[in-house]
Amino acid sequence: MRFRKRIKICKGLSLNISGSGISASMGIRGASVTIGKRGIYANYGIPGLGLYQREKIYGDRDTHQTSYSGLSSSSHSKVIINFSMNLDENNNPIVTDQNGVLITDEVLLKIIKRTPQYKEGVQLLSERVLSRIAEKDANFIEIYKQTECPVMESAVLSVLNKIKPDVYEKNIFEVEEPTLSDVKIQLEHEAENNISSIIFWTTKKKREQYVSSRLQQRFDDAHEKWEKEKALFDNNEEIFKKEFDEFRKKKCEEKKSELKRIIEGDNDYVEQKIHSIISQLELPVEFSLDYEYHPEESALFVDLDLPEIEDVPNEIAKSLKSGKVSVRTKSQKQTAIDYATCVCGLAFFFSGMLFNVSTKIKWIKISGYTQRLNNKTNSINDDYVFSVKFDREGFSCIDFENISPIEYITHFPHLINITASYIMKTINPQDELKTIDI
Secondary structure, three states: OOOEEEEEEEOOEEEEEEOOEEEEEEEEOOEEEEEEOOEEEEEEEEOOOOEEEEEEEEOOHHHOOOOOOOOOOOOOOOOOOOOEEEEOOOOOEEEEOOOOOEOOOHHHHHHHHOOHHHHHHHHHHHHHHHHHHHHHHHHHHOHHHHOOOOOOHHHHHHHHHHOOOOOOOOOOOOOOOOOHHHHHHHHHHHHHHHOOOOOHHHHHHHHHHHHHHHHHHHHHHHHHHHHHHHHHHHHHHHHHHHHHHHHHHHHHHHHHHHHHHHHHOOHHHHHHHHHHHHHHOOOOOOOEEEEEEEHHHOEEEEEEEOOOHHHOOOEEEEEOOOOOEEEEEOOHHHHHHHHHHHHHHHHHHHHHHHHOOOOOOOEEEEEEEEEEEEOOOOEEEEEEEEEEEEEHHHHOOOOHHHOOHHHHHHHOOEEEOEOOOOOEOOEOOOOOOEOOOO
């Protein structure tokens, strides 16, 4: 049998009586010293957290013990340590208790850092940082991978020729028409339940009379009711079919009209469609777009106001052997590469979208400009950094998942001047576009 009793002598001092002897404890809640026959122990803990460390500071060092305490039904149960982890502004892991209070005690942090939960937390937080930075980079830099492939006119015509309105197939009234035999069986059951007599030999005759006297009228009533129900059902089906067929025909004609306008590409339709698409478009970069449509030339001229190089995400992350993650600022060259990839990719992204406004658009000349400080005049200028002419057929053959926009833009007539360090120099989009054979 085990027993333990604590006698409080004064504030900060108590006497502990147990089966193993008498000891004294001195200190405050969360930090105390216990003196007993087994030695002197230092006790550290966080009130309310259920976590403490007990360390022998005098006596036989071979008996050094570190233990954890938590919520359990038995003193021999494994302890559950409740703590939360997050990252500070420098992406270093921090530990808080169950109330969200930062744990700064070095002894307690040492205990927590030995747990597998802490190591797993460091790994998960590191992966979260890597994922966040990679996603931010991808959203900005890899917009070109979302480029739409232009639909060819032959494909639109094929769809147009196959469009036919759905026709509603009326349901059949499934209630069976009553027969004289069915009604007679029903009346015979009624006669059996309703007619009985002490003079039993007359019962059969009375039942036969019951059936014969009611048979024709009951049949006529049942058949009349069935005919009314069937007529109402068929009428409702006819009304619904008429409304459905008219609705589907209208939708079919609207779809045909839309496809015809896509092929014809009249000026009003193209302008209306571009405005609708741009007004609903959401991108992780700022942009504005101006265009001129020349249907007689099947051409679209686009001026694209690009994001600034300062908008490029400037962090790069690397996983360390310790499981932590190192975050540093991108080099100037890497920032320039990312910016050039982004803005060249935007040329592909917007062109793919605009090609699909109408199949009449056979080529698009898109020029991108950005705002830069002119050191000579100390003013902000709109500097063009690329101009490229895409043809519909050549554009439709691109595998956008596996291209470098900076390199692939040169497969089309273009004007672009990128230095070895990937600085995009100013160009004049009015100059004659260079041509490179594929």
